[in-house]
Amino acid sequence: MSAEARKAAILRRSLRVTVAASVGFYLLLYVADLPAAALYALFAPIAIGLLSAIPGSGRRQAFVVLRALPPALGLAALGTLLAVDTWSATGGMLVIGFLLAFAAVAGPRPAGAAPGLQLFYILACFPPYAPDALGERLTGLAVGMLLLAASHALLPDPPVPSYRKRLAAALATAARGVTTGEVTPQDLRDTGARMRLSRVPPSERPAGAGRTDRALEQGGRAVRRLLDQLAALPELPPPAPDxxxxxxxxxxxxxxETCADSSVTGRRPPAPGALEQAMRNFQSERVRTAPGPVAPARPAPEPPTAGANGRTPSLAVLRRQSRVLALAESARIVEVTVDIAANGRPADPPAPRELFWYAELSTPKLWARRVLGNATLRSVLFQNAVRTALGLAASRLVAGSLDLDHGFWVLLAVLTLGRTTVGATWRAARRALAGNAVGALVAGALLIGLGAHTDAYAILLAPAMLVGFPLGPMLGTAYTQGLFTLVVATAFAQLAPVTWRLSEARMVDVATGSVIGLLCGLLAWPAGAGREVRRAMAELLRTCGGLVPPTAEALLTPSPGSRSSPRTLPSLHRFRLAKAAYAQYRSESGTASKDAEPDWHAVLIAAQHMLLGAHRLPRFGLRPEIGPPNPSASRARTTAAGLRADADRIASLLTGGHPVSEPNTPPEPEGYSPASLSVDLEVWMTSLGRQLAHVEASVTRRPAPDRAA
Structure with missing residues (x-):
């Protein structure tokens, strides 16, 4: 998003919140004479409209606000009832804080609404204990959120393309790149880069645990890989017609083309299978024309077709054919995932089943896997939930035990200033304290100057919100806190007589919340995702590196019983944890420009290369009819073992270990020819070796060696 578009979005959001908060507050306070309801009508739009990230635009945003209303009412009711004493309110804060923060496992949409929903419990769980005021509180909350939903419908954000439309556009570009050749390699790569989830608005990311979102996310990764493969294909032009x-x-x-049409129109795509049959026919043709005695990894169902010229293809052509086959496998994955996204369940179990493990599971089982998979100390989502829950619970206990005036500001400070690292939390707290100090001075002077003139505060409230809400996000944390102090002062001065000590109380509360947030950060994963991303990437390399030798063996062993794909579910689980750690690491301030850090994206690419090869090669790879004594096969096994050792060595380097092995490429045996081995295996291991060399170079900060498998 450009700077101008971001400013426009902030201004629209601020105007929506100001209108909803002002209308509800003024009506309930001055017309209905319900001060408690007016307070909730004021804070409801602020909580959902400012503290939360509402996905979508227009009617979709309004619908999200309406869907958030029932849980908001339940949290406010629960907080009102548990406010009977400090310990019950603290226990409820611990549980609610963890559950809402852990909702991030469901994707960015629930995660975006969680902070606002936290505030409804926080506001209600503080004294006075007034269950008789529950109806008034819920009325104000409902009025505020309904007004916010109406403001979203009347002043919408510009619509953004859905992920399905992005997928369709990328597929259309790929089709043009294949058929016309008029799309440049750079355009293909740029189109693929736009499919990265980091470049997709959170509201449109397919990050849920259901089959549809999982299929769209997998299809998006396959399209990106397809575009990159298309861009690299001209690097090996065939010396003869192919x-x-x-x-x-x-x-x-x-x-x-058909998948793009299905993604745009919603029409059900043709049942997948035609492309896989074409790949098997292609494999049969390669078997027929390849030099030396070869056989497919799995028997083709149809007899081989005649070659175009009857000649044995050169090694360059065989290598290009291997790339074409890998490219077709990426398209086949797209074909299957689009079918799953459109139909819910595939008509036939897709192959390989481990790659599409989610396709035949029920939605409750998929959600259970997502939750249980992140219920571990190695999950950054679990770490963040624990850190947030401890900070909020400790803040509620301190505020209640010390009987702080307006103690909910302590929890609000923890909620808004807490970061995933101690350093980032300290920077935010320092700026917030500075901003609050200035805001408190201005607010104190305002309260002293205006005194008890309620009408003056009523006139100032809406302009204060209209100015403060957009300027804060544009100018930073200090301005946000300072301007919000002015808004709070003008609002509370209308609810009850106040003095300049209101600003003093806010200063104390924000300082208390900042200290608690820092202490929680020091005790609970102070480095954020910095250490976890190293551990996650190291485990990913170890598990994926273990797939290389059995994959090679599947192509080198004549026995039909050894041709099945290696088990990859543990590697897929590690892949998801590593991606989550990497996503948080990139979002943490101060990490995006550290040139000395390893190339984590290259680690993910190498791991994906190993995972896909483990599935594709046993099914479609060209396998020679050779036995264990063959020197080419021995070298391939040694190379595969060496690649696994490379992955283990890099993993040890990432976690601070002391690896003893060094890169060791075996010499070529006499009479060695990649074509006599397996071109597909050779191309895969050569590419993998280069990728691991690049990763190791980024870890050790030395130039990558020119290595070949």
């Missing part, structure tokens, strides 16, 4: 590759590429283009 009719088999052209035929398969034509089938890929058809699949891209």
């Amino acid at each position: 009719h088999a590759s052209d035929t398969l590429l034509g089938r890929v283009a058809v699949v891209c």
Whole structure:
């Protein structure tokens, strides 16, 4: 989003919140004479409209606000009842704080609404204990949120393209790149980069645990890989016509076009399977024309077709065909995932089943896997939930035990100033204290000057919100806190007689909340995702590196019993944890520009390369009819073991270990030829070796060696 678009979005959001908060507050206070309801009508739009990230635009945002209303009412009711004493309110804060923070496992949409929902419990769980005022509180809350929903419908944000439309546009570009060749490699790569989730608005990211979101996310990754493969394909131009590759590429283009149409129109795509059949025909043609005695990894169901020219293809053509086959596999994954996203469940179990493990599971089981998979100390989402819950519970206990005036500001400070690292929390707290100090001085002078003139505060409240709400996000934490202090002062001065000590109380509360937030940060994962991303990436490399030798063995062993794909579910689980850690690490301030850090994105790419090869090669790889004594096969096994050792060594370097192995590429045996081994295996291991060399170079900060498998 450009700077101008961001400013426009902030101004629209601030105007919506100001209108909703002002209308509800003035009506309930001055017309209905319900001060408690007026307070909740004021804070409800602020909580959901400012503290929360409401996804979508227009009617969709209004619908999200309406969906948040029932849990908001329940949290306010629960807080009102548990306010009977400090310990019950603290226990409720601990549980509510954890559950709402841990809702991030469901994706950015629930995570965006969590801070606002936290505030409804926080506001209600403080004294006075007044269960008789519950009806008035819920009335104010409902009025504020209904007004906010109306403001979203009347002043919407510009619509953003859905993920399905982004997917369709990327597939259309891929189809044009295959059929016309008019799309430049750079344009293909740029289109793929726009599919990265970090460049997609949170409201449109397919991050849920259901089949549809999982299929769309997997399909998006496959499209990005397909575009990158298309961009790299011209690097190996065939020295002779290659009719088999052209035929398969034509089938890929058809699949891209039909999947793009299905994503845009919503029409059900054709049942997947045609592309896989084309890949098997392509494999059969390669078997027929390959040099030496070879056999497919799995028997093809149809007899091989005749070659275009009857000649044995050169090694360059075989290598290009291997790339085309890998490209077609990416398109096949897109074909299957679009079918799952459209139909919910596939008509037939997709192959390989481990790659589409979610396709046949029920929604409750998928959610259970998502929750249990993150219920570990190694999950950054779990760590953040624990840190947030401890900070909020400690703040409620301190505020209640010390009987702080307006103690909910202590919890609000923890909620808004807490960061995932101690350093970032300290920077936010320092700026917040500075901003509050200035705001308190101005607010104190305002309260002394205006005294008990309630009408003056009523006139100032709406302009104060209209100015403070947009300027804070634009100018930073200090301005946000200072301007919010002015808004609070003008609002509370209308509810009850106040003095300049209101500003003093806010200063004390914000300082108390900042200290508690810092202490929680020191005790609970103070480095944020910095250490966790190293551990997660190291475990990912170890588990994925273990897939390389059995994958190679599947192509080198004649026995049909050894041709199944290695088990990859543990690696897929590690992949998800590593991606979550990496996403948080990139979002933490001060990490995006650290050139000395390892190339974490390259680690994820290498791991994905190993995972996909483990599935694709046993099914479609060209396998020679050779036995264990063959020197080429021995070198391939040694290379595969070396790649696994490389992955283990890099993992040890990431976690501060002392690896003893060094890169060791075996020499080529006499009479060695990649074509006599397996071109697909050779291309895969060569590419993987280069990727691991790049990763190791980024870890050790030395130039990557020119290595080949």
